[in-house]
Amino acid sequence: MTAISPSRQVLTDCVRMATAAPSLHNSQPWLFRIGGPAVEVHADPSRRLPVLDPDGREQLISVGAAIFTLRLAIRGAGYRCRSATFPDREEPDLVARVFVAGPAAATPAVEALVAAVPHRHTNRFPFAHTPVPDDVLDHLADAARREGATLTVAPPASRESILRLAREADQWLRVRPGYRAELARWSGTGVRHDGVPMWAVGPWDALEAVPIRDFAESVPLPRPTEKFEPYPTLLVLSTDGDDRADWVLAGQALQRVLLTATWQNLSTTPISQPVEVPELRRQLTDPAGGRIAQMVLRVGHGKAVGVTPRRGLADVMLRRAEPAPAGPAVDAAPQPGQRAESRARVDRRYPGGRVQ
Known part of the structure; x- marks a missing residue:
């Protein structure tokens, strides 16, 4: 009892x-x-x-x-x-x-x-070409709504725009002073209890469509290349405002979405580069709806990887x-x-x- x-x-x-x-x-x-x-x-x-x-x-x-x-x-x-x-x-x-x-x-x-x-874990590997069913996407959107946020499925035209912004952001970040050193701090081959280990980094996309952050950059080993899904399913998580309380709210909604996706046997990858560059993040904002983009997610059916x-x-x-x-x-x-x-x-x- x-x-x-x-x-x-x-x-x-x-x-x-x-x-x-x-x-x-x-x-x-x-x-x-x-x-x-x-x-x-x-x-x-x-x-x-x-x-x-x-x-x-x-x-x-x-x-x-x-x-x-x-x-x-x-x-x-x-x-x-x-x-x-x-x-x-x-x-x-x-x-x-x-x-x-x-x-x-x-x-x-x-x-x-x-x-x-x-x-639940981040999967930086290719996903199957099988589309995510609409009813499952509706469940993910409802999970965000229950925590006060909005989750929007990017239609084909928006998907290509988001991927382009993500690639631009990734290139901009890579030349930013201190970025590579900061990335190296949170990755590597040593034994640790935080950061991103090498086995979780994932390959390059041979199609050069999906920008997966290069945690292996500081390691002098060739990174494998694989073909990712050509038309990834992308979701944009947004909030009404953009203050500290909204960021906390976004995190709670994000976790509920991720756990719901896990329960649906889906794999997920945050694509956060376009929301890490202020100028590009503004392009993801919906002026008409007043929604502020907080995170971009890639979802699909992927192979199992470790936590x-x-x-x-x-x-x-x-x-x-x-x-x-x-x-x-x-x-x-x-x-x-x-x-x-x-x-x-x-x-x-x-x-x-x-x-x-």
Whole structure:
């Protein structure tokens, strides 16, 4: 039977799951602190990429992804939760405080997303030429909408424009002072618990259509070449605004989309170069709809690849704090229709529903 309040061990396990979130260059730029029935999520300033991400936008997207995964883990453990973004003006690196409330049975939607967490990874290899079904793309768009963002499928003309912008951005970044050194810091052949290992780098696209970031640039070894899918499926994730809170929101929506794609047996690749160059990012913005582009995703059916390494809990946990102030009042009773079900009965078509 689920306890009224989770133990520290339960919250520690939830933090461990949160560290599986994606991040720019697998920099894992987050820190956590458990205090009473709450978990604080901080941005780690030492892990910001100053050349590629001078404003910290992508760092906060990464932290947002960790926040969503933490919320999901808490719900999977059988508890409700609420989060407050930037709760303390005196602590700008305190991105969110997640408050844990009373017990609530995990829904099939939550179980599906929890099951996807250890299998989610970035795939930088070619995808099959098989198109992604429209109904699956609709599920991905709905996943973004449930977290307050918009996910748009690029039609053929827009797809070619996005790929062109991505290639231009990749070339612009490669000659930017400090970019190659920063890239080398987060890649290489040594044993480490962050960054992008060589086995995850992937080949060059022989068709020169899909720009995969060259993490192998600092390694004096020839990079293999393969033919990628000629017409990749591209998705643009956008938000209504473009402030720090919107970046965190984008990260939470991104992670829900990625986990939903994983549950659908899809592979994903962030193509972030065009949103890392301000002039090109503006070209992805929808002036009529007022939507601000935050990330471009490539999705498709790819072969299985490994999961990149993660830092241990000792590296991401801040010292124990005093119990956090009480969170927003919530009804701890389960929602109507919420009940425990075996994973064998979970509908694999789409893990919908809210993660609270």
